[in-house]
Amino acid sequence: MIEFTDVHKWFGSLHVLNDISLTVTKGEVVVVCGRSGSGKSTLIRCINGLEPFQKGRLVVDGFDLGSSSVRLRELRMEVGFVFQSFNLYPHKTALENVTIAPIHVRGLSKAEAEVRGRALLEKVGLGDRMQNYPHQLSGGQQQRVAIARSLCMQPKIMLFDEPTSALDPEMINEVLEVMVSLAREGMTMMVVTHEMGFARKVADRVIFMDRGAIVETADPETFFTAAKSERTRDFLSKVLHH
Amino acid sequence: MLGSLNTRVMLEYLPAIWQGFLSTLMLSAAGFAGALALGIVACALSIQPLRWLRLSATAYVDAIRATPLLAQLYFLYFGLPRLGVVLPEALIGVVALSLNSGAYVAEIIRSGILAISRGQVEAAISSGMTYLQRMRLIILPQALRPTISPLIGQAIVLVKDSSLLSLISVVELTRAGQMIAIDRFMPVEGLVATALAYLLLYYLLKLVAGAWSHQNRLPGPA
Ligand SMILES: Nc1ncnc2c1ncn2[C@@H]1O[C@H](COP(=O)(O)OP(=O)(O)OP(=O)(O)O)[C@@H](O)[C@H]1O
Ligand SMILES: [Mg+2]
Numbered sequence: 001m002i003e004f005t006d007v008h009k010w011f012g013s014l015h016v017l018n019d020i021s022l023t024v025t026k027g028e029v030v031v032v033c034g035r036s037g038s039g040k041s042t043l044i045r046c047i048n049g050l051e052p053f054q055k056g057r058l059v060v061d062g063f064d065l066g067s068s069s070v071r072l073r074e075l076r077m078e079v080g081f082v083f084q085s086f087n088l089y090p091h092k093t094a095l096e097n098v099t100i101a102p103i104h105v106r107g108l109s110k111a112e113a114e115v116r117g118r119a120l121l122e123k124v125g126l127g128d129r130m131q132n133y134p135h136q137l138s139g140g141q142q143q144r145v146a147i148a149r150s151l152c153m154q155p156k157i158m159l160f161d162e163p164t165s166a167l168d169p170e171m172i173n174e175v176l177e178v179m180v181s182l183a184r185e186g187m188t189m190m191v192v193t194h195e196m197g198f199a200r201k202v203a204d205r206v207i208f209m210d211r212g213a214i215v216e217t218a219d220p221e222t223f224f225t226a227a228k229s230e231r232t233r234d235f236l237s238k239v240l241h242h
Numbered sequence: 243m244l245g246s247l248n249t250r251v252m253l254e255y256l257p258a259i260w261q262g263f264l265s266t267l268m269l270s271a272a273g274f275a276g277a278l279a280l281g282i283v284a285c286a287l288s289i290q291p292l293r294w295l296r297l298s299a300t301a302y303v304d305a306i307r308a309t310p311l312l313a314q315l316y317f318l319y320f321g322l323p324r325l326g327v328v329l330p331e332a333l334i335g336v337v338a339l340s341l342n343s344g345a346y347v348a349e350i351i352r353s354g355i356l357a358i359s360r361g362q363v364e365a366a367i368s369s370g371m372t373y374l375q376r377m378r379l380i381i382l383p384q385a386l387r388p389t390i391s392p393l394i395g396q397a398i399v400l401v402k403d404s405s406l407l408s409l410i411s412v413v414e415l416t417r418a419g420q421m422i423a424i425d426r427f428m429p430v431e432g433l434v435a436t437a438l439a440y441l442l443l444y445y446l447l448k449l450v451a452g453a454w455s456h457q458n459r460l461p462g463p464a
Binding site: 048050073074076077079080081083085087088089090091100101104105149150153 | 359361362364365367368369370371372375379380383384387
């Protein structure tokens with residue numbers, strides 16, 4: 001589904017992705033963690049072409065992102081992206097937020113899109129909030145709308161960039177629950193998060209990044225109990241015991 | 243002084259003032275329509291990726307903002323015939339007003355667009371929208387809302403600026419007031435009558451602005 005081969009990226013002279021090789025297969029859930037500035041966001045933003053890279057090869061769902069003729073729009077229809085700051089459209093209701101891309105990008109009729117959108121909003125527990133505008137919703141609710149908005153395009157891959165970091169603690173779980181059920185339904189997911197409970201529960205693999213490189217890849221059990229790299233253990237001791 | 247105003251003469255010239263009022267209204271409306279069109283185009287050019295198109299939009303805005311409207315007006319009035327383009331004075335006036343106001347409109351709309359957060363654009367891009375879809379569905383609806391009141395402000399400036407058209411012998415409100423001054427040697431009566439008519443126009447615009455903003459309050463519960 002996602003295949004990085006020796007990918008490098010620079011912001012000016014800053015080497016933000018350093019020789020990334022990583023394969024994510026269909027249905028896999030991969031959690032990415034690492035310190036601030038280690039390149040986690042940049043890594044997943046490359047996957048839907050939000051960030052270009054300079055060297056290496058990246059193929060996502062058959063689309064070669066290095067090639068100049070890649071049809072990015074078609075790729076993006078298959079890849080959902082959930083942002084830390086939700087980025088809901090403030091001038092649209094929850095239901096409109098969810099249906100706008102299916103209507104205008106996928107070409108669904110308004111009625112079809114609304115059937116789909118309502119079902120998804122129900123599913124994330126917001127059946128009674130469809131006509132509300134984002135500013136009338138709590139952070140947790142907004143993020144659930146944002147997840148429903150991505151799902152409404154029926155993507156093959158879902159990317160999450162610290163989806164719960166902007167939330168008050170009491171709202172984190174309602175969002176994680178939605179993500180857990182998505183993972184259990186077999187969605188291919190890459191999730192940047194420091195929610196280690198989530199990683200334990202559903203991740204097939206956990207990746208630790210440091211200074212643009214992947215320094216550790218392991219299944220959650222091994223990752224939390226027997227990480228090979230010193231830096232990973234150091235990081236874990238800080239995340240797990242604070 | 244106001245007590246000594248010759249209201250009889252002012253009333254006598256009411257039809258002329260009314261004609262001037264209508265003419266100013268029309269010239270301004272046409273000028274502002276042109277300004278909106280030009281402003282939207284210039285703004286679109288200033289935020290698209292091609293460098294030379296961006297530079298030409300900037301050059302236009304700078305040239306207009308750096309020079310007085312009167313100079314621009316005379317430039318067209320005396321310059322166009324030299325190029326063999328002979329237009330009626332009123333049309334030259336409207337073109338000058340549009341060119342002038344268009345630059346300010348471009349800047350107003352641009353600032354609205356630049357105020358939209360990068361996250362909005364990224365969300366739209368990530369959902370597979372094209373550039374035009376992003377503009378039409380996500381960016382412009384959000385960007386234009388806060389520009390309404392500065393745009394109305396610009397329209398008010400344009401109405402007043404249109405008085406300069408009297409200098410290229412377009413008959414409008416200021417010109418009509420000057421007639422009282424010249425025919426009857428009563429400059430104060432002429433000026434007061436004109437000022438009252440401009441005031442009326444100003445309140446009309448404020449009324450429009452009020453109605454518009456009432457209709458377009460931020461969405462939400464009543
Ligand atoms: N547009 C940009 N221009 C220049 N440098 C950038 C840009 N975006 C990110 N960087 C730099 O690239 C590095 C990696 O950034 P990235 O956002 O991927 O880190 P991150 O691991 O997601 O961090 P965080 O946990 O803070 O979100 C950082 O040093 C950052 O300052
Ligand atoms: Mg980040």
